[in-house]
Amino acid sequence: MTAPDVQFAKMNGLGNEIIVADMRGTSARVSPAAAVALNADPATKFDQIMAIHDPKTAGTDYYVEILNSDGSRAQACGNGMRCVVQALASETGQKLFTFETVAGILSAQEHADGLISVDMGVPRFGWDDIPLAEEFADTRAIELQVGPIDNPVLHSPSAMSMGNPHAVFWVDRDVWSYDLDRFGPLLENHPIFPEKANISIAQVVSRDALIMRTWERGAGLTRACGSAACAAAVSAARTGRTDRIVRITQPGGTLTVEWRGNDHVVMTGPAEWEFSGTFDPATGTWARETESAA
Numbered sequence: 353m354t355a356p357d358v359q360f361a362k363m364n365g366l367g368n369e370i371i372v373a374d375m376r377g378t379s380a381r382v383s384p385a386a387a388v389a390l391n392a393d394p395a396t397k398f399d400q401i402m403a404i405h406d407p408k409t410a411g412t413d414y415y416v417e418i419l420n421s422d423g424s425r426a427q428a429c430g431n432g433m434r435c436v437v438q439a440l441a442s443e444t445g446q447k448l449f450t451f452e453t454v455a456g457i458l459s460a461q462e463h464a465d466g467l468i469s470v471d472m473g474v475p476r477f478g479w480d481d482i483p484l485a486e487e488f489a490d491t492r493a494i495e496l497q498v499g500p501i502d503n504p505v506l507h508s509p510s511a512m513s514m515g516n517p518h519a520v521f522w523v524d525r526d527v528w529s530y531d532l533d534r535f536g537p538l539l540e541n542h543p544i545f546p547e548k549a550n551i552s553i554a555q556v557v558s559r560d561a562l563i564m565r566t567w568e569r570g571a572g573l574t575r576a577c578g579s580a581a582c583a584a585a586v587s588a589a590r591t592g593r594t595d596r597i598v599r600i601t602q603p604g605g606t607l608t609v610e611w612r613g614n615d616h617v618v619m620t621g622p623a624e625w626e627f628s629g630t631f632d633p634a635t636g637t638w639a640r641e642t643e644s645a646a
């Protein structure tokens with residue numbers, strides 16, 4: 353017997369293309385094959401699927417699984433979490449949520465102005481937590497570069513984890529002047545990153561603002577990346593480039609990230625609903641929900 357079709361909402365978080373899949377009440381999981389098939393259709397092309405499952409742990413509202421568009425599973429997705437909060441808040445009226453993911457417990461809130469804050473947890477800096485393939489005593493700047501040895505285009509990125517691995521390269525020129533589409537996949541798959549990595553380039557413009565672009569692990573160039581925004585803000589503060597509340601401007605728009613005194617990283621920004629439908633979580637076959645009769 354095939355799994356019944358499930359509801360989904362096509363949404364975005366600052367242009368980061370998200371599918372929120374309602375897997376509550378079923379033991380089925382969204383398969384990597386379904387993710388690849390949905391991404392192959394221009395109408396449902398996405399960066400991440402956020403699959404909402406029944407809770408696994410007392411005290412949590414839901415368990416959330418994250419799949420990239422290549423079918424790989426991810427441990428964190430900030431923009432996707434904001435979309436999950438907006439979808440659930442509009443359905444239930446609930447405004448405060450506690451989620452469990454493979455990386456841990458996250459809390460989130462939809463504010464009266466519609467913006468959503470997600471506590472993305474604590475950053476990890478240890479080389480083996482990120483993880484990196486070899487020991488680095490100081491992950492604020494690791495030995496990795498792009499371009500000629502004597503005149504690298506990019507070098508000495510800050511490495512860390514927000515549950516998922518990130519490398520942030522610091523630049524002093526317009527972030528659009530770098531061929532991120534060319535060297536992103538090389539760095540994503542570099543042997544220094546045994547679990548691959550999300551690759552960002554960031555230009556600090558003041559003590560409380562930076563501009564960045566990201567090549568995402570398992571998804572490629574995206575218009576925004578929430579966990580990368582958290583990684584860039586924490587890394588900028590950690591290297592003395594900014595204070596601990598930073599406005600992050602990405603191609604899709606601006607997020608605010610605060611690295612709090614309790615070490616938690618809180619990201620605040622919008623989410624947007626586009627359309628709804630149903631899909632088969634095993635195959636990715638889908639149908640748009642007909643607009644409800646007026």
Ligand SMILES: N[C@H](CCC[C@H](N)C(=O)O)C(=O)O
Pocket residue numbers: 368399400420425426427428429430431432516517550568569570571576577578579580
């Ligand atoms: N590509 C990421 C997951 C999604 C991150 C991004 N979309 C976000 O908003 O955090 C990874 O494999 O770690």
